[in-house]
Amino acid sequence: MIGAVLAGGKSRRFGEDKLLFEINGKPLVLHTIERLEGCSSIKKVIIVASPQNREAMEEFGYEVVVDDLTIGPISGVYSALSLGDAFVVGGDMPSLIPEFIDYIIKQFNNSGKIACVPRWSNGYLEPLHAAYSKNFRDILEERIEKGLYKLGDAISSAKNVCYIKIEDLPLGWRESFFNVNKKEDLHRIMQ
Numbered sequence: 001m002i003g004a005v006l007a008g009g010k011s012r013r014f015g016e017d018k019l020l021f022e023i024n025g026k027p028l029v030l031h032t033i034e035r036l037e038g039c040s041s042i043k044k045v046i047i048v049a050s051p052q053n054r055e056a057m058e059e060f061g062y063e064v065v066v067d068d069l070t071i072g073p074i075s076g077v078y079s080a081l082s083l084g085d086a087f088v089v090g091g092d093m094p095s096l097i098p099e100f101i102d103y104i105i106k107q108f109n110n111s112g113k114i115a116c117v118p119r120w121s122n123g124y125l126e127p128l129h130a131a132y133s134k135n136f137r138d139i140l141e142e143r144i145e146k147g148l149y150k151l152g153d154a155i156s157s158a159k160n161v162c163y164i165k166i167e168d169l170p171l172g173w174r175e176s177f178f179n180v181n182k183k184e185d186l187h188r189i190m191q
């Protein structure tokens with residue numbers, strides 16, 4: 001399974017490219033990648049960049065896929081799946097828990113479903129902490145062509161998805177969903 005790191009966002013709330021912002025002397029995206037590399041079921045990490053930050057992302061030495069659409073996470077996942085099945089995360093998720101990710105990938109492999117996505121009991125999904133089959137790409141393509149850009153809606157529209165009930169999991173695993181959106185979010189990781 002590929003670990004795909006979405007890195008083609010606009011960082012509007014953060015004010016500068018948050019993925020290159022150094023935390024304890026290391027760019028945010030590398031903190032995220034380090035966590036992904038700790039997953040025993042992830043064999044290779046790729047970065048899904050925008051045309052704008054492609055060069056900066058290539059500096060890190062990982063395979064880079066360019067997302068030419070950059071219409072949000074949906075085109076990031078679409079681009080990632082061109083390389084095969086992938087576990088997809090945002091590059092702004094430095095608190096990923098490898099054990100949790102391995103758990104989802106195991107459920108994905110056992111289920112034979114098109115995707116395996118954590119879901120809260122209120123129906124809210126965590127699509128940037130989920131496993132996707134390369135076959136899900138066709139569904140995304142159809143949605144994108146129709147101008148339907150919400151990744152969560154694309155998942156909900158698919159019939160063969162396996163959902164993981166978050167409330168049934170260890171409480172500590174919820175930390176894995178933490179993502180940096182604003183400068184003040186950094187307090188939570190810079191102790």
Ligand SMILES: Nc1nc2c(ncn2[C@@H]2O[C@H](COP(=O)(O)OP(=O)(O)OP(=O)(O)O)[C@@H](O)[C@H]2O)c(=O)[nH]1
Pocket residue numbers: 006007008009010011012013014048049050067069070071072073074075076077089090091092128179180181
């Ligand atoms: N490849 C790709 N990645 C994206 C795209 N949009 C968002 N991402 C990434 O997905 C993750 C979560 O997105 P957001 O938190 O909304 O990030 P953002 O768009 O950079 O930030 P805001 O402008 O503040 O919403 C981040 O790591 C982004 O870099 C996109 O269009 N393409």
Ligand SMILES: [Mg+2]
Pocket residue numbers: 090092179180181
């Ligand atoms: Mg975010």
